[in-house]
Amino acid sequence: MASSNQDTPAFVRLASHPLRWRLLAELAESDYRVRELVRLVGEPQNLVSYHLRLLRDGGLVTARRSSFDGRDSYYHLDLDRCADALTDAGAALHPALHRESAPHPRPADLRRSPRVGVLFVCTGNSARSPMAEALLNRRTGGRVEVASAGSRPKSRLHAKAVRVLHDEFGVDITDRRPRHWETLTGRRFDHVISLCDRAREVCPDFRGHPRRAHWSIPDPAAAGDADRIGYAAFQRTAAEIDTRITHLLPVLTATRS
Incomplete structure (x- = not known):
């Protein structure tokens, strides 16, 4: 019997959307404001804001008010949370795919x-x-x-x-x-x-x-x-x-x- 959507790991559901993946990729490079992400991904601001909210709700992205302009916020990708979520997603598919977090380079x-x-x-x-x-x-x-x-x-x-x-x-x-x-x-x-x-x-x-x-x-x-x-x-x-x-x-x- 086919698995329901609820059985799909949350990270897979979030990251599999093309726009959300592009946002994650950009935020992996640097913290950005919404208008900068809009320019980088070439999508309307309301759409970018919507998907950023989903990523925030999923715990992958955080926002912090800018100290330069309090009307702006910088978005930041929690790479440790992503690493844990990827590990959990692999283990959910098959126990053989469970891996410890990759070591940082010496x-x-x-x-x-x-x-x-x-x-x-x-x-x-x-x-x-x-x-x-x-x-x-x-x-x-x-x-x-x-x-x-x-x-x-x-x-x-x-x-x-x-x-x-x-x-x-x-x-x-x-x-x-x-x-x-x-x-x-x-x-x-x-x-x-x-x-x-x-x-x-x-x-x-x-x-x-x-x-x-x-x-x-x-x-x-x-x-x-x-x-x-x-x-x-x-x-x-x-x-x-x-x-x-x-x-x-x-x-x-x-x-x-």
Whole structure:
């Protein structure tokens, strides 16, 4: 007897629709606003919004209000949730298809290709982008040429960013100083990743037409000055950045392979 639609795994029902698959593919590359997704997939905004809502209801996509323009939201694909859903879908078809999640590439995997250059940018270069720089260095053992910079760099790193990296990841960035991205315009990067909605709007072009992506991550310093609240915000930010970096590693491995 044929299986009913209810027996089909939710991920298969969601991802099998051509437009939803295109939206998932675009969001796998970068966080985007609705109007950007409309342009990328070439479909009307009401149709794109409808399918984004279904993906959100299915737990595959999340939305976060833009810190640059509060009327806008950035959509983000939860790759860990997708990986779990794919595993569950395979196991639902046959137990032999059950697989553990694919391991993230080890630093040694990146040694096989020429060095890849990555630049992280935000506004002040005092928290999000230097945290990303340090965490990517940690994940790759220094086998990626990584830098960070800001559009309006602060005079020093945020103390809680330094503390969280030290306490949670064993990384010391006390000697690091924020810098303006104009100091890096002569360098060539393969990837330029903005972590701040404001910085994304004014980020300049860099040599060699690097691949651009956006991670819409709120400024943890905006959570407040209270030590307990503020530190927890920096913990969440560091954890999110580290998760996104694990998803970036396979992309870096493939960049010059």
